[in-house]
Each structure stands twice: as structure tokens, then as C-alpha cells.
Amino acid sequence: MKLHELPDELHDLVHYSLKGGSEDFPEMRQFLGVTVRGDANLIWNKYKKLAKHEDKTAWREWVAQRKDSTAARREADEKRELLETRRRQIEERLLEAGWEAADLKFKPWSDGIQQWHELVEMPKQPRPLTDRVWKNLYAKLKPLLETNREERIEREYIKRKIRRRDWLEGVLYKLKRTEPPPLLKVKPRQSNSETLSSVFRSVTKRDVFPFVHDALKLPLIQQMNEDDIGIEEFREGIKEHQSKVEDFITDWQDKTRVYLVNLIQEEDREYSEILQPPKNMDLDAFARLSDDQKLLLRADSLFYVDTACFRTLMVDQPYDYGTALQTAYPSLPEYQPYDLGTEPVYEPEAPDLTVIHRYATAQEVARDLLEDLGKPNASFVEVNQLHYSCQRCHDKSARDWTSMLEHYINHKQIQAKVDKHASLLAEEGIVYRNVHDRSFSNDRPMIKPARRSSALGARVPVKMCKLCERKPIDLNVTLSIPRLEKHLLEVHNVNDPKPEVHYSLTLASMFGPSPGSDYEIEEPDEDNEEVEADNAPEEVPVEYYWPESSELEDEGEEEWAESDLQ
Incomplete structure (x- = not known):
């Protein structure tokens, strides 16, 4: 809805945008300003509700808070618009100077991405792009663009x-x-x-x-x-x-x-x-x-x-x-x-x-x-x-x-x-x-x-061959009792195996079965x-x-x- 459709006292309480106008002509804002109808109606209803109270303290505090909030948002919009306008002007001047559009696109891993961001995308104190400002800025941008072009060509x-x-x-x-x-x-x-x-x-x-x-x-x-x-x-x-x-x-x-x-x-x-x-x-x-x-x-x-x-x-x-x-x-x-x-x-x-x-x-x-x-x-x-x-x-x-x-x-x-x-x-x-x-x-x-x-x-009771542990054999042989007895007989010629001499209990593993058992x-x-x-x-x-x-x-x-x- 148009800003002029609202009472004058609400103009500083709602957020609006200017279409085709400028803040340089404040008297034109009510004719050029546009706001969201749903938001404006909510604010207008809240304004009327608080204004009916005999104690105007809450009303004044709310009005002050709305003015501050709207002003802050307006200021952020103006800064964003200034940054966008400034960025477009920089790109236009760079293209006129002979740079290609691809030279102006910095990859996230490019060496100059941080400096480009600080100088062009999001400077801390953006100023209008006068000839003097542009001369100083271009001196800083030129080496970044040269490096970025070389990287792109490579x-x-x-x-x-x-x-x-x-x-x-x-x-x-x-x-x-x-x-x-x-x-x-x-x-x-x-x-x-x-x-x-x-x-x-x-x-x-x-x-x-x-x-x-x-x-x-x-x-x-x-x-x-x-x-x-x-x-x-x-x-x-x-x-x-x-x-x-x-x-x-x-x-x-x-x-x-x-x-x-x-x-x-x-x-x-x-x-x-x-x-x-x-x-x-x-x-x-x-x-x-x-x-x-x-x-x-x-x-x-x-x-x-x-x-x-x-x-x-x-x-x-x-x-x-x-x-x-x-x-x-x-x-x-x-x-x-x-x-x-x-x-x-x-x-x-x-x-x-x-x-x-x-x-x-x-x-x-x-x-x-x-x-x-x-x-x-x-x-x-x-x-x-x-x-x-x-x-x-x-x-x-x-x-x-x-x-x-x-x-x-x-x-x-x-x-x-x-x-x-x-x-x-x-x-x-x-x-x-x-x-x-x-x-x-x-x-x-x-x-x-x-x-x-x-x-x-299946998980079965197991024992570990102590003879295969010895060097130079150096093997971990862990088997069920019947298989271990066969192993000891065939490999080590032991027909009467004894605990802690020929075999022992297995050690616990962090993720495997408990000591003394394993999958066979x-x-x-x-x-x-x-x-x-x-x-x-x-x-x-x-x-x-x-x-x-x-x-x-x-x-x-x-x-x-x-x-x-x-």
C-alpha cells in the first residue's frame, strides 16, 4: 500500500521503500513510499490500542521503540543500497578499463578474495565513488585483478x-x-x-x-x-x-x-x-x-x-x-x-x-x-x-x-x-x-x-596358541578348543596340550566379543x-x-x- 494512505503519525513507525524517489526529497516520501499492508495494519491497530490508555507511558515507549527500529532498518537498507550502487559502478568502470567480467569473479579459494570483499563487496566505510576515490581504489584493485586473471587463465x-x-x-x-x-x-x-x-x-x-x-x-x-x-x-x-x-x-x-x-x-x-x-x-x-x-x-x-x-x-x-x-x-x-x-x-x-x-x-x-x-x-x-x-x-x-x-x-x-x-x-x-x-x-x-x-x-569358546606367538613364528592363532587341539597336534606335535603352556585365554578387544569367545x-x-x-x-x-x-x-x-x- 502507499505510504500516504496511512495517517501522518504512522509514517515514522512503519518500514517503507521508495520507488523511483530519493530521501533527498523528504516531502515526496508519502507519495513514493510503499509499505506492506499487513504489517502496516498491525502497527496501526497496536498504535490505536495503546493510545486509548489513560497512562500514556506504554504508548510513548512503544512509539519510541518503533521509531528506533524503523530508523535502524531504514539506515541498513540505505547502506545496502549504497553498497549495491557502488559495486555496480565499480564493475562498470572496470569493464570500461578493459577488464573482462570473468576477471571480476573471485573463487572462494582465490588469494585475493578477502581483499576484494573488503574493498568492493563489503567495505567498512563505503563512500560515493568520486574520481578521487576511484583513483585510489583502482590502484588497490589492479594487482588483485591481475592475479585473479592469471589464476583464471591457468x-x-x-x-x-x-x-x-x-x-x-x-x-x-x-x-x-x-x-x-x-x-x-x-x-x-x-x-x-x-x-x-x-x-x-x-x-x-x-x-x-x-x-x-x-x-x-x-x-x-x-x-x-x-x-x-x-x-x-x-x-x-x-x-x-x-x-x-x-x-x-x-x-x-x-x-x-x-x-x-x-x-x-x-x-x-x-x-x-x-x-x-x-x-x-x-x-x-x-x-x-x-x-x-x-x-x-x-x-x-x-x-x-x-x-x-x-x-x-x-x-x-x-x-x-x-x-x-x-x-x-x-x-x-x-x-x-x-x-x-x-x-x-x-x-x-x-x-x-x-x-x-x-x-x-x-x-x-x-x-x-x-x-x-x-x-x-x-x-x-x-x-x-x-x-x-x-x-x-x-x-x-x-x-x-x-x-x-x-x-x-x-x-x-x-x-x-x-x-x-x-x-x-x-x-x-x-x-x-x-x-x-x-x-x-x-x-x-x-x-x-x-x-x-x-x-x-557362531560365537564359540576360544583359546589362543602360545607356541605360535613365539618368534620367529609370530602368528596369532585363536581357535575353538577342538580346532586348537588339532592345530597343536599337526603343527606343533602336541597331543596333550596344557593351559598357559600351549594355549591361553584370549585378550579382550575393544569392539569384538568378550575374552574367551570369538566368531568361528x-x-x-x-x-x-x-x-x-x-x-x-x-x-x-x-x-x-x-x-x-x-x-x-x-x-x-x-x-x-x-x-x-x-
Whole structure:
């Protein structure tokens, strides 16, 4: 409602705004002022109610309070309006001086955000923007804007660079998936679909294939990155030089495959059969595999990666050739503009393949286990579809292929330490027998295929083996009484175990069961589901890329476009 619709005595008691007028002409405020009708009616009713009282004290106090409140709010509005007007004037002058609108947008992590806020957004004592005030202010703003522009240009450059890299990685991914087909492919198993681990269990094995780290070193890629071209131009450049990219891929595959095969052939081993194909595999497809490819596909062709992050592990992790390459290659940094100014953005280079080594111990263990399974020449992808339980010790956990290898490697290392320090155990009369040694038992298998279960098991009374605690064995073996008695007999040759000599009560844990009890994993069910080859062709993957038009959009609003890269 218009201010003039209210009695004059209420004009200083209600909050109003001026539309098209100014406080410089107070006589015009009743004609230009606008207030909220509901608020005005409430104040008018309260005013009339208090004015009826004989004692005018409450009325005068309320009127004074309303005037102060309205004046304070009006003053705040005027200051806010002054700040907004001043900010618009500053931006207009900066644009006239040649600055771009993007230069005036400071990110929350920018170095100059605090000073910009104090000088432009919320100065403590804002003054009208006279020429003299502007001259002094611009001298302070100029270095902030220069720094902010440099940061913005750097962010945009990094964004373009990473988008080119990501698009190139997508091209390599599609080529890897379509040309040529997988070397081996097996059908997903029903038992694997019951567990989350099946999501991470590959059913295909492909030939070695270059990573984007390697492709970035191509001269044509380096030149396009130096020219800082957009995604569309970069895309066209790749398509124009597709033959060079294909030659690079072939050359990289040949060199890398030869390097890995030479590692495996260091032991100069003869194979009666290089590789046994999975059940029902297309024989023509199998015949197309080279001997080098077959050798790398074997379940006992294993490697370890010697990098800093893995040197603290007690047991080196065994890898097939594909996982070894993935592990050796460093991860690529994502676009994180808020990291600018703290650490330099880098592109990790392709590693020296000499960090990959033949894992002789793992190969020896794998061959024993494969012989035990009756699959001495099986492929890694086939045996890795199943879980296995150890049939030699107390630990009945269902493990995947590489985890079971680690289990046996660990006990092989313990045996080596026991042999090295045999006199220490002999002095205490402690016997340690490696039940995981293939020659330990002729009537018990080493492992068996097992169905993985998420069941925790029942809580049972348990005791802890005091003999396994001793160095150099250094193991925590906590079992139910029947299992512990079997362990003491088979491993330590103790047929009459005594408390506090051969076993003791377990200690309490902060979150686990109380002392003297624990959860015992039951023997898992045997998995008899066979692994079969999958001869069906693969679906062509969909490729995505960022279009040129969205390259310089705000970092939080990424737009994707679908592209046929053929």
C-alpha cells in the first residue's frame, strides 16, 4: 500500500521503500513510499490500542521503540543500497578499463578474495565513488585483478588439458574394447553373482594395451597440447592421424609383451602345454593366440610391482600381467581448481617397466595349487572366477585366487624364518611343521573351490596358541578348543596340550566379543560350478566427450555429449 494512505503519525513507525524517489526529497516520501499492508495494519491497530490508555507511558515507549527500529532498518537498507550502487559502478568502470567480467569473479579459494570483499563487496566505510576515490581504489584493485586473471587463465588451461587427456583416454578405452576382441572370455558364474566381489572380478582377459600416459608422449599429441587447442580440434586431429595412433599402439604392445614374456622365461621352463583353454572355448579363436599371449594368460605367470607404496607389505601381492601394468602406472589427477596455488598440477609420466618383476615364489606356489586342482595349465581368468578354502590349516576363509596365493606365500615365508632360526625354537622344545607344504600330506588336498558366504558364524569358546606367538613364528592363532587341539597336534606335535603352556585365554578387544569367545568361520560349501568360455561377441561401448561449447563453463556445471568416434 502507499505510504500516504496511512495517517501522518504512522509514517515514522512503519518500514517503507521508495520507488523511483530519493530521501533527498523528504516531502515526496508519502507519495513514493510503499509499505506492506499487513504489517502496516498491525502497527496501526497496536498504535490505536495503546493510545486509548489513560497512562500514556506504554504508548510513548512503544512509539519510541518503533521509531528506533524503523530508523535502524531504514539506515541498513540505505547502506545496502549504497553498497549495491557502488559495486555496480565499480564493475562498470572496470569493464570500461578493459577488464573482462570473468576477471571480476573471485573463487572462494582465490588469494585475493578477502581483499576484494573488503574493498568492493563489503567495505567498512563505503563512500560515493568520486574520481578521487576511484583513483585510489583502482590502484588497490589492479594487482588483485591481475592475479585473479592469471589464476583464471591457468584454470581454463588446465581444464582444457585434462579434458583433452580424458577424451584421449576414452579413445584408447574404446579401441581396447573393440579392436581386437578379448584373448579369453568366460561366462559369469551364478555363484559369483551372489557376492559383491563379482562386480570386481573380470571375466575377460585382453592383450596388453597402452595407457594414456604413453599416448601423451606421442609427438602429434604433444604438439596439440602445446598449441592448447579445443576438444573439437583435438578430436579432429586424432581422427586425421588415426594411422599413427594405431602404429603407436601396435609398437607399444609388441615391446611390452616381449618384456613381460622375457621375465617369465627367465627360469627357462619347458611346458608340456602352454595353455589349456576354458571349457567349450572356440578352437579357432584359441588357435589365433600367439605362444607369447598364451604364456602370459597362464594362472602361474605372476608378477610383483616394486614401488614405494608396496615396500611396506609383508607379502608382495601377486599380479597377472594386466593388473601388474595397472598397478605400475600412477593414477591421473582430476581437475581440482582449488588446488591451484598450493601444489603444482602435474601429469604423471609412464613408469619404467623395470618396476615389474617375475614373482618366482608366487609361481612356485601357484604351480603346486594348480597341480592340486588338476589344472596345471589353466588360465588366470578361469581359476580367478572361483573362491578357494585352505584344506591344510585352521583358516577356512573363502579366498580368491591371488588371496589364496598370498596365504600360502605367507606360510612359506614363516617356514623360511623358522628354518633360519631353528635353534631358538629347539632350545624351547617347540616344533613347527609347515602343514601348507605340498609334501606334508598325501591324502588331503591343498585347497578346494568354495562358495563364499557373508555369514559371520557362531560365537564359540576360544583359546589362543602360545607356541605360535613365539618368534620367529609370530602368528596369532585363536581357535575353538577342538580346532586348537588339532592345530597343536599337526603343527606343533602336541597331543596333550596344557593351559598357559600351549594355549591361553584370549585378550579382550575393544569392539569384538568378550575374552574367551570369538566368531568361528564354518567350513564353506564346495563350489562345483564349472567355468565355461564365452564365445559371444562383446557390445560396443559408448564413448563420451566434452563439446567445445562447454569448455569454459563454470567448473561445477560439466556437460557431456555422446560421440561416435568412428
